[in-house]
Amino acid sequence: MTDETATTTNSVSLDAEGLASSKKYNLWRDAFARLMANKLAVVSLVLIIVLLFLALFGPYITPYDFLSQDLDARNQPPSWQHWMGTDNLGRDVFSRVVYGARTATIIAFTVVGISMLIGVTLGSIAGYAGGKVDEFIMWITTVVMSVPAILLAVVASVSLRPPMGRWMENMYFLTKIQIFRQAYWVDLVLLMTALVLVLWPTYARLIRGQIMTIRNQNYVLAARALGVPTRSILIRYVIPNSLGPVIVAISAGLGSAMLTESAFSFLGIGVRPPIPSWGNMINEGLDYWRDSPHLLIYPALVLGMMTVAFSFLGDGLNDALNPRQWRD
Amino acid sequence: MTPLLNVKNLQTRFKSRQGYIYAVNDVSFHVLEGETLGVVGESGCGKSVTMLSLLKLLPPAARIEGGQAIFNGKNLLEMKTKQIRQVRGAQIGMIFQDPMSSLNPVVKIGVQMSEPLRAHLKMSKSQAWERSAQLLDMVGIPEAEARLHDYPHQLSGGMRQRVMIAMSLACKPKILIADEPTTALDVTIQAQIVDLVRDLRDELNTTIIWITHDLSLIAGFVDRVMVMYAGYIVEEAPVDDLYDDPRHPYTVGLFGALPEIGSTGQRRLTTIKGAPPNLESTPTCCPFVPRCGYATDKCHTTNPVLQPAPDAADPNHRLACWVDIRERRQA
Amino acid sequence: MFRFILQRLLWWIPTAFVILLFVYSMLFYGAGDPIRLIFLRAPGDVAWDPDRIEAMREKAGLDRPFYVQFGDYVWNLMQGDFGNSLVYKRSVNDMIRVALPVSVQMGVAATFIVALVGIPLGVLAAFYKNTWLDHSILGGALGCWAIPTFVAGPLLMIVLVIWLGIMDVPYGWDGLFSTTVIVPLLVLAFRPTAIVVRQARSAVLEVLGEDFIRTAHAKGISNWLVITRHILRPTLAPVITQLGIILSFMIQGAILLEVVFGIPGLGRLVANSVVDSDYPVVLAVVLMGSFLVTGANLFVDITYPILDPRARQTQVKDE
Numbered sequence: 001m002t003d004e005t006a007t008t009t010n011s012v013s014l015d016a017e018g019l020a021s022s023k024k025y026n027l028w029r030d031a032f033a034r035l036m037a038n039k040l041a042v043v044s045l046v047l048i049i050v051l052l053f054l055a056l057f058g059p060y061i062t063p064y065d066f067l068s069q070d071l072d073a074r075n076q077p078p079s080w081q082h083w084m085g086t087d088n089l090g091r092d093v094f095s096r097v098v099y100g101a102r103t104a105t106i107i108a109f110t111v112v113g114i115s116m117l118i119g120v121t122l123g124s125i126a127g128y129a130g131g132k133v134d135e136f137i138m139w140i141t142t143v144v145m146s147v148p149a150i151l152l153a154v155v156a157s158v159s160l161r162p163p164m165g166r167w168m169e170n171m172y173f174l175t176k177i178q179i180f181r182q183a184y185w186v187d188l189v190l191l192m193t194a195l196v197l198v199l200w201p202t203y204a205r206l207i208r209g210q211i212m213t214i215r216n217q218n219y220v221l222a223a224r225a226l227g228v229p230t231r232s233i234l235i236r237y238v239i240p241n242s243l244g245p246v247i248v249a250i251s252a253g254l255g256s257a258m259l260t261e262s263a264f265s266f267l268g269i270g271v272r273p274p275i276p277s278w279g280n281m282i283n284e285g286l287d288y289w290r291d292s293p294h295l296l297i298y299p300a301l302v303l304g305m306m307t308v309a310f311s312f313l314g315d316g317l318n319d320a321l322n323p324r325q326w327r328d
Numbered sequence: 329m330t331p332l333l334n335v336k337n338l339q340t341r342f343k344s345r346q347g348y349i350y351a352v353n354d355v356s357f358h359v360l361e362g363e364t365l366g367v368v369g370e371s372g373c374g375k376s377v378t379m380l381s382l383l384k385l386l387p388p389a390a391r392i393e394g395g396q397a398i399f400n401g402k403n404l405l406e407m408k409t410k411q412i413r414q415v416r417g418a419q420i421g422m423i424f425q426d427p428m429s430s431l432n433p434v435v436k437i438g439v440q441m442s443e444p445l446r447a448h449l450k451m452s453k454s455q456a457w458e459r460s461a462q463l464l465d466m467v468g469i470p471e472a473e474a475r476l477h478d479y480p481h482q483l484s485g486g487m488r489q490r491v492m493i494a495m496s497l498a499c500k501p502k503i504l505i506a507d508e509p510t511t512a513l514d515v516t517i518q519a520q521i522v523d524l525v526r527d528l529r530d531e532l533n534t535t536i537i538w539i540t541h542d543l544s545l546i547a548g549f550v551d552r553v554m555v556m557y558a559g560y561i562v563e564e565a566p567v568d569d570l571y572d573d574p575r576h577p578y579t580v581g582l583f584g585a586l587p588e589i590g591s592t593g594q595r596r597l598t599t600i601k602g603a604p605p606n607l608e609s610t611p612t613c614c615p616f617v618p619r620c621g622y623a624t625d626k627c628h629t630t631n632p633v634l635q636p637a638p639d640a641a642d643p644n645h646r647l648a649c650w651v652d653i654r655e656r657r658q659a
Numbered sequence: 660m661f662r663f664i665l666q667r668l669l670w671w672i673p674t675a676f677v678i679l680l681f682v683y684s685m686l687f688y689g690a691g692d693p694i695r696l697i698f699l700r701a702p703g704d705v706a707w708d709p710d711r712i713e714a715m716r717e718k719a720g721l722d723r724p725f726y727v728q729f730g731d732y733v734w735n736l737m738q739g740d741f742g743n744s745l746v747y748k749r750s751v752n753d754m755i756r757v758a759l760p761v762s763v764q765m766g767v768a769a770t771f772i773v774a775l776v777g778i779p780l781g782v783l784a785a786f787y788k789n790t791w792l793d794h795s796i797l798g799g800a801l802g803c804w805a806i807p808t809f810v811a812g813p814l815l816m817i818v819l820v821i822w823l824g825i826m827d828v829p830y831g832w833d834g835l836f837s838t839t840v841i842v843p844l845l846v847l848a849f850r851p852t853a854i855v856v857r858q859a860r861s862a863v864l865e866v867l868g869e870d871f872i873r874t875a876h877a878k879g880i881s882n883w884l885v886i887t888r889h890i891l892r893p894t895l896a897p898v899i900t901q902l903g904i905i906l907s908f909m910i911q912g913a914i915l916l917e918v919v920f921g922i923p924g925l926g927r928l929v930a931n932s933v934v935d936s937d938y939p940v941v942l943a944v945v946l947m948g949s950f951l952v953t954g955a956n957l958f959v960d961i962t963y964p965i966l967d968p969r970a971r972q973t974q975v976k977d978e
Binding site: 383385409413414415416417418421422424426429430431432433434435439443444447448479481492495496 | 869870871873874875876877878879880881882884888889892893895896966967968969
């Protein structure tokens with residue numbers, strides 16, 4: 001006799017508040033399991049963790065300092081002493097690529113983080129309040145979005161540079177903190193500001209759309225009819241259900257921010273040498289593409305890999321959080 | 329009398345992530361010309377899959393593992409795609425449950441209706457268009473000519489189903505398979521659709537296989553009824569016989585769940601306890617055992633075979649059950 | 660219909676004004692004008708003493724207060740004049756007149772490539788889902804997408820010029836039908852093609868799972884008819900509207916591409932002008948860009964209902 005001719009139903013128990021909670025089934029656990037089953041996504045996740053590790057600890061463990069020059073060993077191809085060779089000033093390419101990871105990571109995560117903050121705040125207000133407030137906020141996003149992104153970012157970063165420079169000088173005089181002296185930080189802040197400016201409307205619209213959809217769902221109406229307080233509705237219903245697309249957008253945003261940063265650095269308006277960014281390394285390497293292609297190839301390879309990794313992770317997250325079970 | 333359609337030992341299964349789903353198990357039945365066969369069973373019992381198998385309309389994950397389906401002297405299951413295309417629509421028509429999703433939303437009604445006419449009857453565009461208008465008229469759609477230029481979303485549910493019916497009967501097929509055509513409609517519209525099909529059947533002498541999960545719907549409409557469960561046929565009888573003398577515990581349960589007109593409302597509607605079966609393995613016992621109130625030891629060890637029911641009023645009353653429930657039933 | 664278009668275009672005007680104000684202020688208060696910028700970059704350089712700078716600025720009218728300069732600009736703009744370049748002393752209208760056709764040609768040609776290559780590949784991938792064909796198409800698309808423009812360009816150059824030796828270094832602009840334009844065109848098309856492939860594939864996959872495909876088969880019509888009329892037609896709407904958006908972005912001029920390959924389009928124009936803070940030029944390009952984006956959105960809103968009848972405003976008829 002077959003053991004279970006009835007389908008296994010999920011055991012349902014009542015927790016302390018008398019609300020049924022399912023022990024076996026949990027959206028996040030389920031999604032996590034699905035994500036882990038996706039090999040591409042797992043590999044990507046591993047790569048990203050490696051990236052984070054390198055960003056945090058890399059510069060301390062690389063064999064060479066990324067700034068130190070060795071003019072006797074210029075443009076060397078990869079060897080045992082220099083795993084990725086040396087560049088035109090004798091600097092070790094590998095160490096610079098690792099430092100580039102730090103640059104890329106700081107920028108990507110900060111940009112996405114701040115954009116999310118702004119976007120979620122404004123988007124939630126718009127989504128929940130509706131009416132004129134919503135219209136106004138949406139109008140602002142339309143205005144910002146109707147300017148081509150790269151254009152806006154380029155204009156912003158270039159035009160804000162001089163005043164930013166002056167401000168930094170003043171701050172240094174006031175506080176004597178070294179940070180304000182370094183051009184590196186000016187570059188970073190400028191670039192991040194420009195990128196945030198361009199990125200936040202996308203997130204705002206996303207959140208707003210999610211909130212509006214969820215607000216009208218039957219289960220929210222039912223909760224309100226039962227007298228569940230608004231705070232609880234927000235925390236228990238609206239936010240958990242809107243996180244899905246947001247998580248996917250974050251992953252995509254990270255990859256895209258990295259790519260944009262390197263594009264800017266390539267153009268010379270992002271992170272400028274000698275601080276390594278994969279973008280400006282590619283720019284410098286371009287001049288030597290015939291004789292020393294390794295200068296170009298390694299940062300490009302790493303950049304490409306990380307972009308792909310974020311893309312696959314994003315896809316994996318999307319599949320994990322939005323299962324289309326019957327589509328197999 | 330040779331049956332118009334004779335299905336023997338049909339076996340269909342689906343490939344799933346964990347293994348297989350045995351959707352249709354050893355199903356054999358026949359349909360005579362001009363008769364109306366009702367197929368009853370709950371969701372997932374295999375009634376749709378059986379019919380889809382005949383026309384090779386299954387999704388890619390499905391595989392017909394065995395059996396034959398003789399229609400017009402040929403085995404449908406062995407036909408190549410090109411051959412079966414000539415059967416579809418022209419010899420055997422099919423209508424589906426949800427008329428909204430079953431019609432292409434971006435193509436005009438007239439075009440969709442013309443397609444089978446042009447493919448099978450080789451009509452020209454204008455001929456097909458004209459005939460389509462006549463067909464829409466036949467199914468009771470007002471302003472038929474104008475409707476041809478509409479898109480599916482512009483019509484109501486009942487009207488869309490009428491369009492589906494008209495479309496499927498366009499080439500006057502010998503058999504019409506109706507897969508729960510009224511399930512997605514309002515009750516009043518349901519009755520209209522059933523009446524419409526009945527009239528068309530009488531006029532065109534079409535053989536009909538009508539799938540439903542609603543017993544009350546088919547009472548005055550079909551000639552014979554086939555009850556399915558877990559991919560097996562569990563009972564089969566002429567309609568009056570089935571209603572008067574249901575023999576399978578499942579059938580009894582289905583009837584018990586129906587409210588009766590004229591009852592005082594004191595009787596509780598009986599429910600069949602338990603949950604639908606897990607189809608991921610072929611049971612070595614009767615698939616209905618967990619929910620059956622009459623199960624014996626034999627039921628737990630051997631799968632019943634479809635045989636003529638003992639002492640049935642009609643010799644065509646078949647039953648797959650080891651138990652004679654007449655003794656065990658309360659009055 | 661016309662009212663709708665007119666409405667949308669009119670709506671763009673306040674938007675454009677706000678953008679204008681915003682960007683103008685950024686440039687004005689940020690980098691300042693080009694003359695001052697030169698001074699800022701090389702302070703203390705003997706040749707540029709402050710008085711001379713101020714005199715130059717006064718002559719060019721750059722020392723007037725913000726609202727005066729801005730008002731002047733807007734007034735000229737309303738008459739269709741983008742002003743004069745602060746750096747080259749040429750009419751911006753002329754500069755744009757030269758750069759715009761280049762960008763438009765590149766954009767249109769690239770969009771053609773994207774459509775002709777991307778859509779069929781995406782459809783194929785969907786039909787042969789999960790086979791090696793599907794995986795290689797998707798993999799190829801991913802590769803095209805992940806390689807940044809400024810990397811793909813040089814790489815392609817390496818391959819075509821050095822390894823295969825079929826062409827000279829593609830730099831400069833020779834018109835649309837010369838060999839120098841092939842590499843940048845291909846590179847420009849890479850990423851959008853990848854996007855279109857994925858999008859076409861998922862649109863087709865979604866349609867393949869629909870009930871009406873089963874109905875179409877149940878009618879016994881030919882496979883060809885099922886594919887063209889029932890599978891492909893519903894996918895037209897999202898794919899074509901996507902192409903519209905892609906076209907507008909392409910025309911704006913891929914800045915990176917034009918810089919790398921020396922193509923005199925809008926992108927290079929703006930790249931150079933931004934660095935010099937030549938804001939009439941920058942503003943002109945930004946305005947045009949935003950106009951194109953609005954136009955693209957308008958295009959989407961107009962064509963979508965044409966391609967997908969469900970999006971039209973019609974009444975549902977009852978029984």
